[in-house]
Structures are given as structure tokens and as C-alpha cells.
Amino acid sequence: MKIATAKQMRELDRITIEERGVPSTELMERAAAALARAAGEAAGKETGGRAVCFCGAGNNGGDGVAAARLLLEAGWEIRAVLVGRRYRMTPDCQEMAERLEKKGGKLEDFTASDPDFAAWCLGADVMIDALFGIGLNTELREDAQIAVHMMNTCAIPVVSADIPSGVEADTGRILGTAVEAVRTVTFTLPKAGHFVGKGALCTGELTVADIGIPADLVQGQEYPVAAVERPDVRLPRRPRDAHKGDFGRVYILGGSMGLSGAPVMAAQAAVRSGAGLVSVGVPGQVWPIAAAKLDEAMVHPLPSGKEGMLELGAAMAVLERLPSFGVCLVGPGLGRSNTVGTVVRNLLQETKLPVILDADGINALGGHIDILDRRGCCTILTPHDVEFARIGGDLSHGDRLRAAREFAVEHGCCLVLKGHRTITAFPDGTAYVNTTGNPGMAKGGSGDVLGGILASLLAQGFTPREAAPMAVYLHGMAGDLCAAELGEYGMTPTDMIRRLPEVMKLAGQ
Numbered sequence: 001m002k003i004a005t006a007k008q009m010r011e012l013d014r015i016t017i018e019e020r021g022v023p024s025t026e027l028m029e030r031a032a033a034a035l036a037r038a039a040g041e042a043a044g045k046e047t048g049g050r051a052v053c054f055c056g057a058g059n060n061g062g063d064g065v066a067a068a069r070l071l072l073e074a075g076w077e078i079r080a081v082l083v084g085r086r087y088r089m090t091p092d093c094q095e096m097a098e099r100l101e102k103k104g105g106k107l108e109d110f111t112a113s114d115p116d117f118a119a120w121c122l123g124a125d126v127m128i129d130a131l132f133g134i135g136l137n138t139e140l141r142e143d144a145q146i147a148v149h150m151m152n153t154c155a156i157p158v159v160s161a162d163i164p165s166g167v168e169a170d171t172g173r174i175l176g177t178a179v180e181a182v183r184t185v186t187f188t189l190p191k192a193g194h195f196v197g198k199g200a201l202c203t204g205e206l207t208v209a210d211i212g213i214p215a216d217l218v219q220g221q222e223y224p225v226a227a228v229e230r231p232d233v234r235l236p237r238r239p240r241d242a243h244k245g246d247f248g249r250v251y252i253l254g255g256s257m258g259l260s261g262a263p264v265m266a267a268q269a270a271v272r273s274g275a276g277l278v279s280v281g282v283p284g285q286v287w288p289i290a291a292a293k294l295d296e297a298m299v300h301p302l303p304s305g306k307e308g309m310l311e312l313g314a315a316m317a318v319l320e321r322l323p324s325f326g327v328c329l330v331g332p333g334l335g336r337s338n339t340v341g342t343v344v345r346n347l348l349q350e351t352k353l354p355v356i357l358d359a360d361g362i363n364a365l366g367g368h369i370d371i372l373d374r375r376g377c378c379t380i381l382t383p384h385d386v387e388f389a390r391i392g393g394d395l396s397h398g399d400r401l402r403a404a405r406e407f408a409v410e411h412g413c414c415l416v417l418k419g420h421r422t423i424t425a426f427p428d429g430t431a432y433v434n435t436t437g438n439p440g441m442a443k444g445g446s447g448d449v450l451g452g453i454l455a456s457l458l459a460q461g462f463t464p465r466e467a468a469p470m471a472v473y474l475h476g477m478a479g480d481l482c483a484a485e486l487g488e489y490g491m492t493p494t495d496m497i498r499r500l501p502e503v504m505k506l507a508g509q
């Protein structure tokens with residue numbers, strides 16, 4: 001699903017109002033209707049409930065005031081409070097306050113210390129958060145912070161208008177504090193803040209309401225960022241006359257003494273996600289272990305030193321084999337040493353094959369990012385935050401989406417920034433945010449499984465743009481199946497590999 005920026009939303013609203021002649025209050029009424037409906041659903045009541053609406057002075061507040069009126073008309077007891085200055089109210093917010101008064105309601109001033117109001121709130125069925133939407137641009141001030149605190153500390157469901165107040169729409173950063181909603185009703189298109197950063201944790205269940213922005217306008221814009229959801233992932237039916245050569249050859253370079261499981265898991269994941277042939281190169285000392293664990297994948301020993309890590313000669317041995325492969329995954333369990341780093345860098349410089357760099361494969365680029373820059377062919381990096389920092393990624397501003405996109409553009413690579421809501425960014429500045437996965441996947445070995453799935457999809461002929469977001473989604477889906485069956489604590493990456501056939505089957509339907 002496409003994701004719009006706050007700027008794009010403002011522009012869509014503006015054109016609709018100024019050029020298409022749709023009154024802004026009409027848009028607001030539709031937004032309010034969706035909001036009021038969601039509030040009723042969250043409360044489990046169509047009528048007779050009690051709702052508190054916290055409204056800001058901007059148009060997000062206007063949505064809240066209008067929703068309060070709609071609930072009042074539907075037989076609810078409501079209290080709507082203005083958190084902000086009356087003289088700052090936008091014309092549409094004022095208009096909605098007048099419409100509320102005409103129906104016998106009132107937009108009161110929010111008084112944080114009013115015990116009667118607090119007591120009334122405690123008896124509410126639902127709270128509506130309409131403090132700030134896409135217009136939020138600075139940290140919340142004290143009165144707004146108190147209102148957010150009230151919403152977050154009462155055990156009453158909160159429904160947010162457009163985006164939980166306090167969440168920065170384009171980044172998901174929290175500006176001071178933010179509402180933790182059970183539901184968010186956004187308008188026209190979702191925003192990045194619903195999916196990334198802490199904003200993703202505040203959003204609750206997200207619904208997107210059509211408020212009457214003309215479809216041609218919505219479709220006429222380019223949206224560089226999208227969320228990957230179930231309908232976006234579809235595996236084609238395999239040709240009936242296919243043979244194993246049609247589904248590609250994956251080469252995996254990994255393993256070291258003490259890290260023999262990583263290349264094994266990557267290879268098993270590659271096999272389980274459909275690769276035609278999988279070969280694994282590991283240091284000689286690790287070879288008997290890896291070979292004993294792998295049935296379908298073919299394992300061969302590479303020159304290795306005393307510590308069970310690759311020796312310099314490994315680079316040439318691998319390079320001789322690579323021409324018959326479609327993709328090379330470098331890194332799972334390689335370990336860190338100067339020699340390993342040199343082997344990885346030699347490979348990157350010499351092969352024209354698409355390379356996925358994971359784990360210690362990424363670490364080998366620390367201080368040598370020029371090698372990535374000079375690679376004229378496809379390189380996909382799959383770092384977590386620490387690995388990302390080692391190769392110069394900057395997350396200090398808290399905007400993961402921007403960091404990933406900037407890195408991919410600057411270095412001309414595909415970057416898969418792993419974590420909650422993994423981001424996949426491309427050199428043209430586009431990016432995808434994943435929506436599957438759970439904390440049960442935060443275990444050693446999980447990344448090896450992702451590397452294997454990604455290598456497998458690339459070998460099967462999917463382009464990096466197709467393969468990377470899809471691999472991340474399928475990996476998360478396997479994790480979600482495990483969490484549902486086994487729970488987040490006990491599930492393992494090996495369990496995820498076992499669920500891959502089911503995941504691939506579901507994605508093919």
C-alpha cells in the first residue's frame with residue numbers, strides 16, 4: 001500500500017478544495033464520520049455511549065469536534081475539549097465548533113486540573129484523540145502532554161484521528177510524548193509514521209478512510225514509499241514443465257568454528273523457499289559439521305586457518321565456482337578477522353554476480369565502503385542497526401526510513417535495514433516498509449534465514465526490487481506462524497524454516 005508524506009497529503013487536500021471545488025468542511029465531515037464510526041466500534045456501542053474528544057485548534061481538532069457532534073446526534077453523551085488556544089482555531093475547526101453548538105453541544109476549554117472532568121472521563125466508553133494530525137511540527141506543549149497522559153493512563157480505548165497525536169507523520173518519531181491508540185483512522189492514504197519508528201507502536205489497528213479526494217488525484221502522484229502487505233506478495237505458479245535449472249543456483253559463503261549453524265540455516269531456508277540448487281562453501285574445519293546437517297544443499301570445504309576461519313586462498317576457490325551460480329550470499333557465521341575481511345572484499349571486487357552481504361559480510365565493509373560504491377552490479381546489504389552503524393549508517397536522528405533511503409542512494413545498493421518494521425531501500429530513493437514479524441524473531445539465526453530466502457528468490461529470477469521486500473515479508477510471515485503456534489519465547493529460526501513451505505504455499509495462492 002502506498003504511503004503519502006504530509007506534504008503530499010496537504011497538496012492533495014489543497015487541489016481537491018481549490019481546483020476541484022470540494023468544500024473543505026465536506027472533507028472534514030467525511031473524516032469525522034469515519035472517526036465516529038470507529039469510535040463506536042471501539043466502544044462496542046452504536047448509541048448510548050459516552051465519548052470524550054480531545055481536540056486541537058487545527059483541522060485535526062476539527063475532525064474531532066465534528067465526530068463529537070455526530071456521536072451526539074447518534075445518542076451519545078459527549079464532552080469535547082479544546083486543548084489549545086481559541087484564537088488559533090482554523091476556520092474549519094471553528095465552523096465545526098459552531099455546528100456542534102447548534103446541536104446542543106459545546107467545545108469546552110481543556111482544564112487539566114478539573115477533577116469533575118477527570119471523573120467524567122473515567123466513566124467514558126471511548127476517547128477520541130484529535131489533538132494533532134499531519135500538521136504537528138514541534139514537541140507537544142504542556143497542556144497537550146497532559147491530555148495525552150490522560151488518554152494513555154485511563155483504561156479506555158483511544159481512537160486517533162489521522163495519526164496518534166505526538167507522532168511525526170513522515171518519520172514515526174515521537175515529539176515529546178504520543179497517544180497510544182487502539183485504533184487509528186487515517187484519511188486517503190497512510191503515512192510513514194503509522195508503520196515505522198515508535199509511531200508504529202502507537203497506531204493500533206489502522207484503517208484508511210476515503211474522504212472524497214478524487215481517485216485520479218490520488219493515483220496521479222508518485223509515492224516513493226510503500227508498505228508491503230499480503231496482497232503485494234504473490235508467487236507465480238511454476239511452469240508445469242520446469243526442471244531444477246529453472247529455479248536458479250544459490251551460493252552461500254559462511255561459517256567458522258563456533259558458527260557452523262548460520263550457513264546451514266541460510267542453506268535450509270534457501271532450499272525451503274524454492275531454489276533449484278544450493279551450494280555452501282565453509283572453512284575446512286566446519287565442513288564435516290555443515291555437511292552432516294545438510295541433505296539437499298551441497299557443501300564443500302574451503303581453505304581455512306587454525307581458528308577455523310577462512311584463509312586468503314578461499315577467495316580464489318570461491319571465485320572459480322561462482323560463474324555457474326545466479327547469486328551469492330556472503331556472511332552467515334563467517335566470523336571476524338582481517339583475513340575474512342580481505343576474502344569478502346576480494347570477492348566483492350572480482351565477481352559481477354549479485355551479492356547479498358549479511359552479518360560478517362557487512363562487517364567486512366567497515367572502513368572500506370568505497371568497495372561498495374565501486375561495485376557496478378547489484379549488492380544487497382541486510383544489516384541490523386549495529387552493523388548499519390559500522391558501515392557508516394546514521395540513525396542518530398531517529399528516522400530509520402530516511403537513513404535507509406539515504407544510504408541506498410548514496411552507495412547505489414539495496415539496503416535491507418532489519419528490525420521492527422524492516423525497511424528495504426533502493427538506489428532510486430524508493431523504499432518498502434514491512435508489516436509482518438514479531439519479537440519472537442529477535443533471536444540469533446533469524447537473519448541467516450532471511451539471507452537464505454532472499455538468495456533463493458533472487459536465484460529464481462525475481463529482481464532485487466521484487467525479491468528483497470518479498471523475502472522480508474515471507475520471513476516475517478514464517479515468524480508470525482511460529483508465534484501463533486509456539487509462542488514468541490520458544491520459537492526458533494529453525495522453526496521458521498520448517499514453516500517456510502506453508503508460507504510459500506500461502507503466498508502462491
Ligand SMILES: NC(=O)C1=CN([C@@H]2O[C@H](COP(=O)(O)OP(=O)(O)OC[C@H]3O[C@@H](n4cnc5c(N)ncnc54)[C@H](O)[C@@H]3O)[C@@H](O)[C@H]2O)[C@@H](O)CC1
Pocket residue numbers: 010013014024027028031056057058059060061062063090131132133134135136137138139140141144161162163187211
Ligand atoms: N481540509 C483538509 O486539509 C483536511 C484536513 N484534515 C485533518 O487536518 C489535519 C491537518 O490539519 P492542520 O494542517 O490544521 O494541522 P494539525 O491539526 O495536525 O495541527 C494543528 C496545528 O497545530 C500547530 N502545531 C504544530 N505542532 C504543534 C505543537 N507541538 N503544539 C501546538 N501547536 C502545534 C500547527 O501550526 C498546525 O497547523 C489532518 O491530519 C487531518 O486530520 C481532514 O479534516 C481532512 C481534510
Ligand SMILES: [K+]
Pocket residue numbers: 060129130131132133160161162163164165
Ligand atoms: K490525532
